[in-house]
Amino acid sequence: MGSGDYLGSTVRDLTLANSLHRRGFKVVIYWMMEENRDLADAGIEHRMLCHGTRYHFQRPSQVLDRWLGSLLFLLPKRWRVRAIQRKASYVDRLLANLVRSLYAQPQPDPALALRLRALIERDDISHLMVSFGTLGPLALAAKRAAGRHFDYVLTFQGDEEFAAHAGRIGLLDVYRQRLNQSLAGSPWKSIAVSEDYVSRIVDDIQVSPARLQVVYNGVEQKARAEAPSFAPIKALFPALRQDVPIVLYLGRQDSEKGIDLLLYAVRLLAGRALPMQLVICGATAKGPSYRKVLTELGQHLGLRVHHAGTVSAALRDALYAHSYCVVYPSVNREPFGLVVAEAMSHGTPVLVPDYGGVAEVIRDRGRQGGLCFRTWDSGDLARQLGRLFEEPVLYRELAGNARAVAARFNVDNMTDAILAHIGLQAHPPGPAEPAELPLRA
Template sequence: METMMESTRTFAIVTMGSGDYLGSTVRDLALANALWRRGHKVVIYWMMEVNAELADPGIAHRMLCHGTRYHFATPSGFLDQCVGRLLFLLPRRLRVRTIQARSGYVDRLLRNLIHALYGRPEGDRGLARRLQRLLARDGASHVLMSFAALGPLALEAQRMSTHEFDYLLTFQGDEQFAAHAKQLGLLDEFHRLLNEAIRASAWPSVVVSADYADRIVAEMDVPRDSLAVVYNGIVQSERKVKHSFASLKSAFPGLSPHYPIVAYVGRQDAEKGIDLLLYAARLLARRNTAMQLVICGSTAKGGTYRKVLDDLATHLDLKVFHAGSISIETRDALYAHSHCVVCPSVNREPFGLVVAEAMSHGAPVLVPDYGGIGEVIRDGEKMGGLLFKAWDSGDLATQLERLLLDRPLHRRLAGNTRAIAKRFTVDNMVDAVLNLLETATRRTGASAATPDAVTDA
């Protein structure tokens, strides 16, 4: 049972929104909803974009900054507060489609954000000042930063504020921000300021898998004892819910219930390695292995890679059921009717929300033997899918063929999926976060530095 102090917590979640349901946004909003349902006050501070419909009614929303703030290397309050507000009068889908039509523009915004935080002696003081004013107005006691790379912003807001609060950093894709820092020649400063923000927090920083913790230690010079593993949580599928195949017809005309469906669901960006899946599908087509390939999902960086995939499928003479964003209902129906779901990523994935979601619907998965994603499909000796050699389209084809042709293997893996997915409930994630906050507070005091040793939460 929570103490009175715990029950009066006010959580401010600073998240970098997107026009579609990206993994970090989904994770942050699931956390926000669960905290709200447990009686905490929750406020969401959005950066770049907004996805307020993912949040429970009653949760407050604030716009911390619009993407236009980082149109130039120097942050612009005018472009943020004036031009950004005007652009937000347009429908969200139109805004997102327009921005993503400009190849490389989203990367430019993120690169300018990193330059503002790590390449200027004063950082982005204007945004830090706005953050501290919002936190004071909302009475926030606990600030949860969606990305650890935003740590200097939280630290600067804390330094200039008379309102007391502490912040928790989460690593969930921060290697992308580190890559921007490297391109800008700011990697050393990125490491220095990131570690400064980590040390100033009252709590260890969250990492979303054990492998990702190892990666952060190796690549960002972060001490291992300043990190705590908290796996992401997903909304679990209910077995009793039946998803009609007919619901897939409008999104994927011509899709048949009579042939096995192999699905990719997720961001359509270059690091996701979807081209490897196309090469593997071509190899299987030459072996006359029957399958229907479905590729769908949003993009964070524009439609260039999706156009590459269309061209590649044409050159490989592949029929692909290819779509962009789909509704949650269509996505769940696709999971439920897929023979397997493939994650062909060439990135060292920190976690794998799609993989956990697919298994919760009973679909076996195929993932690379690289990164934290392998932790998601394994529970002791039980597996909810197969591994393939990372970056190897030939081995991807071999393992996919096993899933398509070896029926006893497929049944065994499918039988494990739901039980393995239940390790990744939203409640488990929230319990781990709250336990981390409480344990570190008892050990160090609310404003002390990171403890010397932390057990994975």
Template sequence: MTDQPTFAFVTIGSGSYVGSTVRDLILANALHRRGFKVVVYWMMECKPELAADGIKQRMLCYAPRYHFRRPSEILDRVIAPLLFLFPLHARVRVSQGIPGYADRLLENLTRCLHETPETDPVLVKRLLKFIALDDVSHLMMSFASICPLALAAKKNSTLPFDYVVTFQGDEHFASYARKAGLLAVYRQRLKEVVQGSPWPAVVVSRDYLNRISEDMDLAPERMSVVYNGIKLAERSEKPPFSILQSEFPALKEHTPIVSYIGRQDTEKGIDLLLYAARLLQARGVALQLVVCGATAKGKCYRDAISGIADHLRLDIHHVGSISPEVRDALYAHSRCIVYPSICREPFGLVAVEAMSHGTPVIVPDYGGITEVVQDGEIAGGLTFRTWDSGDLARQLERLLADRSLHRELTEHTRMMAARFSDEQMADAILEHLGIDARERRRDGTYGRVPGRRAIEEAHRACV
């Protein structure tokens, strides 16, 4: 093994975790651009198009592995590769057509990783094989909840690697552990995996650090905030409005557009936005409401959105997934982007993306997402009282009616978004790991890279 670090990202490429996957691959691509060797190990599903050219990708396991309460090698190694010959949209349509199937897979995954001290030993062996093949030094685990795999691999190997714990969506796993009656065991395993890493766990916002500390009884000093990052939008002229009309033919150019972009699942609170829009409609406030994005657990909530809109006699422009070109045009032409989540969001990539395009946002006053929108007295958007559609309507009306307020927020948006660039995230992660990418040696290796001895010393210091 050389002194140059190799980063292996272990990430779940589907379902409710797509935002976390996007974050992981943004970071992976940023490190790859700097000359580091990067590989990606996919779990459950894969999104190979997210990785930059030159990044090696391997399938650690397929979703059908967790079809049953115990992992199935036959489904994973024999049946699943055949199923994955079908295009992604066909696989998603079938899996989402089975009520509760995605939840069942993830609950079974949680059981397999936490229920017993034996953490899916066959998968651990496969992970170790990949680590050896790719000469991995830093195993970047997408969630603390899947870190039992990394801890088991570390305990069963003498390979000179260690793992980084990241908290960025683990409340979902905690819910599955609670349903399975494993919450106490799950909390204990999280303590073990955090203690087993030489570095403090990465947490994606200050609020989320407090939440994890309270909910999982973890010491705050064993965690460190590293904000997520995005590839910032370049300043340019607005895309032609015709790009939007290709997806939304009835959309009018000169009537304010209010948009929701993101997953259409129950925890995202899109129904609150519908109620707020109906209140504004009753007051005679002109707006066009756009709702778009994929779903993770089937079309039930998306169908409910359509039904609620019909009952409210509210015209909405409502579709599923949209292309990046349409998404960017929607960011640019919207009066504001609303993200009305009813859960305590750890972060808010959509809010950062919107501000990066110069568009103000409205988000709940709850969770890490508020840290994205506000910085002291400066803000790139407004907050509303969580779960309060009446207050959401009031804040929306302010942005629609008050031109000076909208102009002031718009002037701050790109500055607010710039705090969360992919390069800043990469800088923060490297600093967190003690790697100085600026100190490149003549032989092409990097300064201050902890080898096995340094990793072990750091681990002993934090025990």
């Protein structure tokens, strides 16, 4: 789905797609509503299954999808995103209508299921990986249609948002029932990104734990090489000093990310004269309102905040490498936390809430690459952040562990686990027998 609340799932899928492509597998990406092709390696094929305009109304519109959607996609992506975010509720409306199209009728969006089936036959697909379990009825309908046989595996990351939409439109019971039917229609267990997220799916969506398998997300591991230049950071934040520790938040700037808790925590530490600079970077999925709140809150608290929006991958890596620590103060029950794994892969300690799958990411075989704080508690966040500055032995231990802890989330581990899960060879056969593993992201 490209971006917004579901960017983490998209990054996971595109990372996997790139890994499979580099191993010689044939990979095709089917996009829904929006796309993010910049994350994919050259040579990977892309198809637009449907545009977001399809779900402008409660009933799917072929005309708005094929004609208006195609015309809008002639515009630069940043223009489309900016236009949609002018009214934050519009994305929720599209997603609610998507859920309605899959669950309110006996057949899930029949025209789209036929289109998916046609693409699968045209692309000679053998395996379909579905980014969200919620889209399972669509995959099941395509599988049941006549034509070339294929199988699908469902993945869960962010499906609680879809379940919430189903509840708001009175379809939660139907949603749960049909989602479980979709799971039963696959020969493989569905993939979830953490142990905690399995528990959440079982509780919130009422999926049987016997139908779920944990495969952690993978991130590119950074070699122990010379740190990236500080120059691009200085260009973005001219007042930022390289000799003063940087406390970094990097991620979406939306209310569920709890960035205001970080501001309160830094203010609570102000009287202790701890040298630190606060940097906040990241896109938004729901418009600029929360970012404006953060700006005003920082001013009210008397904090110097170095604040920016989306940053490039190179600048992101430079920020990770030059930061003293990365804070991930989410008030949501996060399924995983790619930012946390990425930061640790640079040897940078992290602070995370003790709630959700993100708490699993900082630990491995008795080692920790960061600390937990009590969720929603800015006072405890301040205490744990203070420890990183005032307990040098602890800080060195966490920094020394960070890369090793992050290593279990390397891309090869994820790729091997998924291939093994669906019964494909980790190393594809030769050119005479090309393996086929198209992905839907």
